[in-house]
Amino acid sequence: MSLMYSLVRTAIYTFLFFALSLVIYLAFWFVIRPYKKRKHFQRYSETIGFSSSFIPFLGDYKHLNEVYLSKGKFIGHFLRDLAVDFGKKKAFFGSLGMDDMVFINDVDYLTEVSKLVPHVLDRESIDTTGFGRIGGTGGLGQSKTTKYWALRRQIFTKTIGVNHASRFIPIFIKHCEKGVSEFEEGQVINMSEVANTISFEIICEILYGCDIRDKLEKVRYTNKDGTVEIVNLYQCLMKISHDCSFASLNPLNILFPLLVHYSIGAENRRNTKNSDEFERVIKDICAKSQDSNSVYNQVLATGEIDKEMVYKDVMTILFAGHETTSKSLCSALFQLKKHPEAEKKLRKEINESLLQNGKYSLKDLAKILNTEALDKMDYLTCFVKEVLRHDPPAVRSLGYKAKASFKVKDLLIPKNQIVLFNLYAAQYDEKQWIEPMKFIPERFDPSSEYFLTPNGKQRHPFAFCPFTFGTRTCPGRAIGLMEFKILLIYFMLAIDYEVDQEILDNPDVTYSIMSPFTLDMKIKKVHV
Numbered sequence: 001m002s003l004m005y006s007l008v009r010t011a012i013y014t015f016l017f018f019a020l021s022l023v024i025y026l027a028f029w030f031v032i033r034p035y036k037k038r039k040h041f042q043r044y045s046e047t048i049g050f051s052s053s054f055i056p057f058l059g060d061y062k063h064l065n066e067v068y069l070s071k072g073k074f075i076g077h078f079l080r081d082l083a084v085d086f087g088k089k090k091a092f093f094g095s096l097g098m099d100d101m102v103f104i105n106d107v108d109y110l111t112e113v114s115k116l117v118p119h120v121l122d123r124e125s126i127d128t129t130g131f132g133r134i135g136g137t138g139g140l141g142q143s144k145t146t147k148y149w150a151l152r153r154q155i156f157t158k159t160i161g162v163n164h165a166s167r168f169i170p171i172f173i174k175h176c177e178k179g180v181s182e183f184e185e186g187q188v189i190n191m192s193e194v195a196n197t198i199s200f201e202i203i204c205e206i207l208y209g210c211d212i213r214d215k216l217e218k219v220r221y222t223n224k225d226g227t228v229e230i231v232n233l234y235q236c237l238m239k240i241s242h243d244c245s246f247a248s249l250n251p252l253n254i255l256f257p258l259l260v261h262y263s264i265g266a267e268n269r270r271n272t273k274n275s276d277e278f279e280r281v282i283k284d285i286c287a288k289s290q291d292s293n294s295v296y297n298q299v300l301a302t303g304e305i306d307k308e309m310v311y312k313d314v315m316t317i318l319f320a321g322h323e324t325t326s327k328s329l330c331s332a333l334f335q336l337k338k339h340p341e342a343e344k345k346l347r348k349e350i351n352e353s354l355l356q357n358g359k360y361s362l363k364d365l366a367k368i369l370n371t372e373a374l375d376k377m378d379y380l381t382c383f384v385k386e387v388l389r390h391d392p393p394a395v396r397s398l399g400y401k402a403k404a405s406f407k408v409k410d411l412l413i414p415k416n417q418i419v420l421f422n423l424y425a426a427q428y429d430e431k432q433w434i435e436p437m438k439f440i441p442e443r444f445d446p447s448s449e450y451f452l453t454p455n456g457k458q459r460h461p462f463a464f465c466p467f468t469f470g471t472r473t474c475p476g477r478a479i480g481l482m483e484f485k486i487l488l489i490y491f492m493l494a495i496d497y498e499v500d501q502e503i504l505d506n507p508d509v510t511y512s513i514m515s516p517f518t519l520d521m522k523i524k525k526v527h528v
């Protein structure tokens with residue numbers, strides 16, 4: 001009897017111990033810590049803004065949901081409004097669940113903070129299962145800044161960088177031709193999907209080589225009900241990306257991140273299984289790639305980077321290098337229809353620059369288009385820059401973590417704080433841009449009245465920052481800009497299209513990554 005009694009008592013105590021530990025864990029991460037952080041930043045309320053409806057556990061979710069998500073807007077609108085709404089605060093403190101972050105809005109503060117990268121602020125090495133893996137865990141974008149990282153980045157930038165980007169022009173055009181060949185006049189197409197597929201195929205060919213196309217293996221993707229579907233590489237990436245974003249909003253995963261890390265629970269297990277399969281196929285593609293021009297083989301041939309690391313970096317670039325460009329293209333095609341005068345001006349410039357002996361054929365485009373021809377198109381450069389200012393594909397930087405506490409002007413940032421650059425806020429700063437909400441390509445033309453700030457001064461160099469700045473700036477800037485320009489020229493010459501007036505009139509439309517909007521276009525004429 002007494003043994004039974006002591007067993008029951010031990011069980012009750014054990015249960016109470018775990019229940020209490022759980023309560024303390026939840027209270028610390030979701031109530032005490034966010035509250036203390038908020039309290040810390042409230043001391044600097046002149047400089048840093050907060051949303052008014054902070055609640056334990058969900059943080060700013062209520063505000064985000066009421067003002068943005070439930071109205072079909074997205075996190076990017078929220079970041080843009082920080083430049084306008086919050087009394088033009090220099091920074092913003094926000095939290096969601098156990099994650100909290102400081103967004104730097106102001107260009108002078110951005111300058112100060114950027115000087116601290118990478119010594120005081122650097123990436124946090126991410127080592128997760130699932131989504132982290134397909135994004136290239138340990139790859140260029142997710143590793144801390146070290147000598148080895150710098151070497152990897154230098155070699156990659158050399159192979160895809162400005163001096164080499166022009167050799168990819170025929171690849172850009174080839175994949176555009178393939179995409180447009182499937183268009184039919186009168187058809188309404190989801191251009192967001194088409195552009196994603198084209199830019200994904202382009203980056204695959206650049207990374208793995210032209211011989212890989214026929215060898216692209218189909219991927220086995222496991223559905224929720226356990227059935228297995230055979231999909232292509234791009235579909236698989238999109239599906240995993242969707243599943244893992246969904247899993248990141250699961251309250252259980254938010255409360256216990258270890259569930260994701262150790263693949264506990266049916267959903268997390270499935271995500272890991274699918275990511276493993278994706279990883280296996282990419283490794284197989286790398287192994288089969290014979291094309292000595294491929295970035296993978298060129299980097300490997302230097303003999304300076306470990307094979308596993310080259311593979312991880314290639315995964316990162318596969319991820320980082322396709323959606324940014326496809327989103328920019330959609331935004332540009334949208335703005336052309338919204339601003340017919342800009343379209344007319346751009347068409348005139350393209351026609352004049354590309355005219356050879358009075359005429360050209362789309363088939364010759366790969367021969368005519370080169371770096372020099374692109375450099376001569378000043379209005380194209382202004383237009384493309386304004387697209388990247390008005391609707392940046394990445395509305396914020398990747399995350400940086402404070403290795404030690406530091407001060408930016410008056411603001412004290414504690415150790416371990418996650419800090420992000422709010423690119424949207426800088427690019428809509430009313431002190432830097434005349435009428436920032438308007439789409440005006442001429443603001444990048446030195447002869448235009450829009451070129452200077454409203455006070456008639458030179459703009460701050462960080463006011464335009466779609467690729468960010470400093471040590472961790474985007475290494476794909478040269479190739480990304482060139483690809484964006486070529487794709488835009490190709491689509492302007494290859495098709496006539498229209499966009500629904502209702503969409504054109506909607507001021508909330510944006511094609512940034514994670515935006516809920518897609519670009520539907522009606523194909524009026526195909527010129528190829």
Ligand code: HEM
Binds near residue numbers: 399
């Ligand atoms: C219009 C096109 C593009 C835009 C607007 C863009 C923008 C960005 C931004 C904002 C970041 C974050 C930088 C930071 O956190 O400070 C980034 C990072 C990165 N981008 Fe791009 N990107 C573009 C195209 C590309 C392309 C084509 C590639 C590769 C071929 C690429 C590869 C990367 C990589 C590897 C990183 C991580 C850098 C690091 O952490 O050190 N991007 N990009």
